[in-house]
Amino acid sequence: MARTLHFGRWHFRLTPTRYVLIFLTVAMLVAAAVRLVTGLGAVTNLSDQWPWGLWIGFDLLSGIALAGGGFSTAFLVHVLHKDKYAPVVRAALLTSLLGYIIACLSLFLDVGRWYNFWRPFVYWGYHSVLFEVFWCISLYTVVQIIEFGDIFLEKVKFPALKRIIERAMPFLLILGIALPTLHQSSLGSLFIVAVGKLNPLWWSMLIPFFFVWSAFFLGPAMVTLEGTMAARAYKREPELPVYASLTKVTMWMLIIYFIVKIIDLNYRGVLSLAFNGSFESNMFLLEMVVFVAIPIIMYAIPSIRNTQWGVFTASFLVVAGVILNRANVCFTGMAQAAGAPYSPSIWEWAITLGLWSVLILGYCFIVENFAILPREEHGKTVTSSSGVELRA
Amino acid sequence: MSDTKGVLVDITRCIDCESCVVACRLYNGLEVKDNSVEQTQAEKDKLATDKWTVVQKYKIEKNGNAVRRFVKEQCLHCLEPACASACFSKAFQKTPEGPVVYNEKLCVGCRYCMIACPFEIPRYEWDKAFPRVQKCQMCLARVAGNQMPACASVCPTGAIAFGNREELLKEARSRIAANPGLYVNHIYGEKEAGGTSWLYLSDVPFEQLGFRTDVPYRPIPDYTWQVLRWTPHIFIGWGALLTGMYMYTRRRAEVQAEEEMYAPVDKDE
Numbered sequence: 001m002a003r004t005l006h007f008g009r010w011h012f013r014l015t016p017t018r019y020v021l022i023f024l025t026v027a028m029l030v031a032a033a034v035r036l037v038t039g040l041g042a043v044t045n046l047s048d049q050w051p052w053g054l055w056i057g058f059d060l061l062s063g064i065a066l067a068g069g070g071f072s073t074a075f076l077v078h079v080l081h082k083d084k085y086a087p088v089v090r091a092a093l094l095t096s097l098l099g100y101i102i103a104c105l106s107l108f109l110d111v112g113r114w115y116n117f118w119r120p121f122v123y124w125g126y127h128s129v130l131f132e133v134f135w136c137i138s139l140y141t142v143v144q145i146i147e148f149g150d151i152f153l154e155k156v157k158f159p160a161l162k163r164i165i166e167r168a169m170p171f172l173l174i175l176g177i178a179l180p181t182l183h184q185s186s187l188g189s190l191f192i193v194a195v196g197k198l199n200p201l202w203w204s205m206l207i208p209f210f211f212v213w214s215a216f217f218l219g220p221a222m223v224t225l226e227g228t229m230a231a232r233a234y235k236r237e238p239e240l241p242v243y244a245s246l247t248k249v250t251m252w253m254l255i256i257y258f259i260v261k262i263i264d265l266n267y268r269g270v271l272s273l274a275f276n277g278s279f280e281s282n283m284f285l286l287e288m289v290v291f292v293a294i295p296i297i298m299y300a301i302p303s304i305r306n307t308q309w310g311v312f313t314a315s316f317l318v319v320a321g322v323i324l325n326r327a328n329v330c331f332t333g334m335a336q337a338a339g340a341p342y343s344p345s346i347w348e349w350a351i352t353l354g355l356w357s358v359l360i361l362g363y364c365f366i367v368e369n370f371a372i373l374p375r376e377e378h379g380k381t382v383t384s385s386s387g388v389e390l391r392a
Numbered sequence: 393m394s395d396t397k398g399v400l401v402d403i404t405r406c407i408d409c410e411s412c413v414v415a416c417r418l419y420n421g422l423e424v425k426d427n428s429v430e431q432t433q434a435e436k437d438k439l440a441t442d443k444w445t446v447v448q449k450y451k452i453e454k455n456g457n458a459v460r461r462f463v464k465e466q467c468l469h470c471l472e473p474a475c476a477s478a479c480f481s482k483a484f485q486k487t488p489e490g491p492v493v494y495n496e497k498l499c500v501g502c503r504y505c506m507i508a509c510p511f512e513i514p515r516y517e518w519d520k521a522f523p524r525v526q527k528c529q530m531c532l533a534r535v536a537g538n539q540m541p542a543c544a545s546v547c548p549t550g551a552i553a554f555g556n557r558e559e560l561l562k563e564a565r566s567r568i569a570a571n572p573g574l575y576v577n578h579i580y581g582e583k584e585a586g587g588t589s590w591l592y593l594s595d596v597p598f599e600q601l602g603f604r605t606d607v608p609y610r611p612i613p614d615y616t617w618q619v620l621r622w623t624p625h626i627f628i629g630w631g632a633l634l635t636g637m638y639m640y641t642r643r644r645a646e647v648q649a650e651e652e653m654y655a656p657v658d659k660d661e
Contacts, residue, residue: 041518048515051503079634081641090654112501112516112523119481119498129616130504131480132623174638178631182623192616193478193508196606208619234657337512371654 009155012365021357028354031347032109040112043347047340054344057330059106059352061187062323063099064137065215069226070096070144071180072219076249078173085246087239087374088223090151094372095226097144098359104141106355129189136183143176151370185212191329197337200270201284202329206260210325213260217253218322220246221295221315228312230367236376243311250318251299258292283324283332291321396471396589397490397535398557399544400564401464403594403601404574405551408447408462412543412552416445416466419531419542439465441515441526445543452600461594463601464543464552466528467492467513468581469589470611477613478508483525490557490589491530499525510585510607530589557589564593586611 005012035043046053073092076082108114121138125131146165153162165172188211191198204210224243231238265271274281274288295314304310331342344352367373417424422442437446445466452459473492476484483499486492505525506514517523531541539545540554553560561582568575574595581588584607592598599605608615 037521039517039519039521039523041520041523046518048506048512048518051506051516075634079638079641086653110502112503112520113496113499114501115522116481116498116500119483119500123482123498125480125482127477127613127617127620128480128504129620130478130502132620134480170638174631174634177634178627181630182627186620186623189616189619190504190507192619193474193504193612195608195612195615196510196604197507205615205619236657368657370656373655373657374653375655 010365010369013368018361018364021361024350024354024357025361026354027350028357031350031354035109035347035351036114040110043345045342045345045348047342049338049340050334050342052330053342054348054352055106055110057327058323059355060103060110061326061330063103063106064184064187065211065218065322065326066222066319067096067099067103068180068184068215069219069222070099071177071184072216072249073223074173075177075216079177085242088227088242090372091227091230091367092219092223093144093147094363094366095222095359097141097148098362100137100141100144102355102359104137106351109351129186129192133183133186133190136179136186140176140179140183143172143179147172147176151372155370180215181212184215185209187211188329194334194337197334198329199273199280199333199336200268201265201273201280202333204264204268206264207329210257210261213253213257214322214325217250217257218319220250221318224311224315225319226363228308230363230373233364234367234373236373238308239374240306240308240311243315244306247299247305247311247314250315251296254292254296254299254318258288258296261288280332280336283328287321287324287328291317291324295321396488396557398469398555398560398589398591399530399541400553400555400560400591400593402551402553402567403461403463403592403596405549406447406462406464407549407551408449408460409548410447411546411548412464413443413445413447415542415546416528417443419534420444420529439513439515439527441517441524444526444528448602450601452596454596459596461596461601463592463603465602466543466590467530468511468585469528469530470585471587471589472585472611472613474508474510474585474612475505475514477616478504480504487532487536489532489535491532491535492589493529493532494525494527496524501525508612510612511604557591560591564591567593583609585609586614 003014005014031043040046044053069092073085073089076085077089108117111117120131120134146168150162150165150169153165185208188207188209191203191207192205195203197203220243224246227243228238230236262271265274274284295317298304298310298314298317301310305314335341416422422444424440424442433449437448439446445464448463448465450461450463452461469486469490469492471486473484473486476486476492478484480502481498481500483495483497484492484505485495501523503516503525506512506516514525514527516525531539531543534541544552544554553563555563561579564579564582568577568579576594576597578594578598580592580594580598580603581590586609592603594601
């Protein structure tokens with residue numbers, strides 16, 4: 001079953017898993033074509049009550065948040081120059097780039113008049129949060145493509161262009177942190193306009209802070225998850241010391257997140273809503289206890305965070321928690337105002353699953369053909385022996 | 393804004409003749425497609441892409457008696473519309489005359505206006521390949537020519553009054569003052585969402601007639617702007633801070649080390 005395709009200097013291995021992913025990709029392409037021809041009504045369960053569904057609530061909101069690993073690790077490594085995290089920085093950038101491309105594609109399929117997608121570049125509806133999101137995501141995707149171009153040009157030699165990119169790199173790195181800071185928070189600000197519609201457990205003037213903060217602390221957790229999975233897939237040594245060390249960043253940020261949430265709810269006088277037994281309150285408690293409080297405890301205990309399963313499980317909870325938070329904002333919190341239930345149609349799932357399959361396939365192709373993951377010698381990574389020690 | 397137009401709907405005067413609904417359809421060339429008999433009355437009375445106004449029917453109790461009340465529903469044309477503030481391509485505009493109008497040429501189809509609207513008015517052409525957002529345009533061409541909207545022009549009972557918004561507010565107040573036993577002492581739309589061009593008077597509490605009574609009095613776009621206006625400052629300030637940190641912690645020979653640190657994954661594991 002497993003064989004390797006060669007084309008020129010590129011190669012791509014085909015495994016049973018990858019055949020499944022390719023199948024999902026093809027299904028997505030078919031679904032996308034049908035959606036573009038027939039319109040949204042025929043293929044989605046979107047309605048006047050639920051104008052935004054899976055593609056916004058998951059692909060966009062969670063997709064961009066999950067890509068937050070790109071800017072948080074870039075901040076740690078390239079701005080603070082914490083070199084011990086360098087082994088994971090390229091993988092984080094790659095996932096981030098792919099995540100943004102996926103989010104842009106799903107947005108393109110989501111908007112009704114897609115041939116008009118360029119309008120906001122010309123007609124500046126600057127009082128709209130979406131305007132800022134649109135500009136920032138577009139610019140940041142370009143910045144990431146250029147950043148990645150530097151890696152691409154290590155293999156495809158084009159010295160003149162590479163020199164230009166290297167010159168611009170400090171500027172790109174700064175821009176590549178400032179832009180996502182803005183739009184990660186703005187994805188939250190999108191819902192400020194839904195005052196009185198979004199449940200007060202999630203609606204807050206602080207929602208931009210919660211979104212950007214969670215996107216940042218999600219970064220190290222995401223790096224841990226994908227690093228562990230990549231290590232398993234490629235039978236490599238996971239960067240455990242890096243992951244264990246990163247937990248400190250996440251843990252403190254989670255603690256601050258938790259405290260600010262409580263203060264905010266209390267200040268607005270809606271803390272009691274969290275305990276009134278409604279569906280919303282239960283979802284909120286689930287989010288805060290299982291996916292925020294428990295990871296804090298797991299990260300705080302050395303015998304858990306310094307083991308592979310411990311750091312992986314806690315990081316998994318953090319990532320799942322951020323996805324749940326975005327879903328709660330977009331779905332749980334809006335359900336009462338909508339007054340009708342929504343569940344995505346099979347077509348919506350087909351497009352979502354297909355796009356994420358493209359992401360995984362793209363990741364595999366790129367790490368197999370470009371220098372993304374740390375160089376490995378004799379089954380041991382170079383970097384784990386240099387500098388980073390386990391903290392007990 | 394002082395001579396911006398408005399409409400005053402007096403619910404006590406509405407008899408559910410639906411002349412306004414027909415006039416709207418005719419003037420705006422809306423053809424109702426799905427007129428099947430299976431539709432319940434409640435479904436027929438819902439706003440839709442081809443129904444920019446409907447008359448909602450309510451059976452309620454007033455002073456122990458069962459009474460029927462009829463509420464004309466359409467876009468309220470906010471003074472500071474949330475939909476227009478949410479639109480990132482300027483497809484929605486508040487005109488100086490009063491109407492909030494939609495320009496399909498600029499619309500990207502993101503439906504953020506529908507998330508934004510506190511009254512849940514905009515409808516989407518879900519069945520079309522290139523859908524438009526549809527809602528009452530308050531007959532802009534007529535209103536700009538100082539004519540009343542089509543619906544108001546045909547109302548036989550005077551339930552729909554057109555005029556300057558300021559004068560309509562005075563008129564509404566004097567109606568309440570002249571008949572305090574009849575009217576609820578509230579003009580819906582005077583302050584809701586920062587004020588709307590359409591105003592309502594009623595003799596039964598508004599919440600019993602399907603009106604959202606928890607709409608903030610502060611204009612909805614204010615909430616967003618309170619946060620959004622910091623964007624350029626944050627961008628420049630944060631960018632400068634990042635640059636400072638970058639310079640401060642800068643290391644030499646970093647590029648060289650980087651090239652040797654990474655490698656493609658071995659293809660044969």
